[in-house]
Amino acid sequence: MRRARSLAVAVLALVTAAAPLPAAGAGTASAAAEPLPRRIDLPRGWQPEGITTDSRTLYVGSLADGGLWQVNPRTGERGVLWQGKQGRVAVGVDYDRRRDLLWVAGGPTGKIRAHDADTGRVMARYSFGSGRFVNDLTVTRRGVYATDSFGAELAVVPLPRRSDRLPPRSAARTLELTGDYAPVPDAFNLNGIVRAGGWLLAVQSVNGELFRINPRTGVTRQVAVTGARLVNGDGLERRGDVLYVVRNQNNKVVALELDARRTAAERVAVLRHPDLDVPATAAATYHRLWAVNARFGTEPTPRTKYWITRLRLARP
Structure with missing residues (x-):
């Protein structure tokens, strides 16, 4: 979810090996009694971008190799769910509760993947062709919808009514966007969804x-939108009528209260923290907002540090 085409293309070149963590389940019983951490360290070199939750566990994708990392912020259990492979990319991620899947946007690869949320196994892949940056995605009962930051369309994976089935690869399609939205040439456009x-x-x-x-x-x-600017808006998270907009380069998260028709929004809070370093996306669980720091202004190396920052939730 970056701001320029050159940054997006560079993602594919940033393929490095992430330092592994202990396997999930390595937490101790005493960890459950500890207060929620203010900061959760990720594997060095991970290059995170997307984060999601199943209400108990946080899942973070890697731009470096498409890997998936998991942590339970209450128990301390953590580890690599899927190791990733050279040439893979994970930008936006979202949890599918009906199917217990993690859906992953592949950025410049033009693909969307579905992973088993328990084992990390790749269950399906869907391709939308070259020339797209499949950025962030969200899951509904009808389908998976992903933004294309270079065009005026969404990448769509229609979902069948039965939760034990996935559609064939041929079901992947695009949805043209009309109306008020117009992409700006040579710029990073639609991002969080x-x-x-x-x-x-x-x-x-x-x-x-x-x-x-x-x-x-x-x-x-x-x-x-009243009372807030959303330039550099990246990941979106919604809880009820409150929409959280992560403004990556601005190191803040704007909380907006939505009206019933979702046609107007008013600022209710701006969340800041000295630990934020180009946050990309956020996920809400355990009555807190967890923002992952992409650190796009820092050179990515196998030893570069990355982390998740705990923020408070806003009250409308």
Whole structure:
């Protein structure tokens, strides 16, 4: 979820080996009694971008090799869920509760993967062709919807009604976006996306505009935002009527209260922390917001440090 095409293309060149952690389940019983940590260290060289949760565990993807890392912030259990492979990329990630899957956006690879959330095994892959940056995604009962930061469309994996089945690769399609949304040439456009009732919400990084999207027709309507700027908007997280917009280069998270129709939003809080270093996305669990720091301004090496920062939740 970066700000320019050159940064996106560079992701594929940043393939390094992440230092492994102990296997999941290595936490101790005494860890459960400890307060929630303010900071959770990731493997060195991990190059994180996306984060999601199943309400108990946090899952973080790797730009370096597409790997998936997991941690339970209450018990301290942590480890690599899927080691990743050279040439793979994990940008946005989202948890599918009905299927117990992790859906992963492949950025410049133009692909979406589905992983078993318990074993990390790749269950399915869907390709949308070259020339796209499949950035962030969200799962609804009808499908998986991913932003393309270079175009005016969403990548879509339609989901069958039965939760024990996945669609064939041929089911992958794109949804043209019409209405208020217009991509800015040679810029990073649609980025974070989240479901909101029967709608989708997505932020346009280059100018900070927020849009409501009809997931069936692709018609977009700009959301009127009061009291906040959303330029450099990256990951989105929603809890009830509160939408959290991570502003990566600004090192802050803006909390907005949405109206019932999702056509207007008003600032209720701005979350800051000295530990934030280009946060990319955030996930809410254990009554806290957990922001992953992508550190895009720091040279990525196999020894570069990365971490998750705990933030408070906003009250409307």
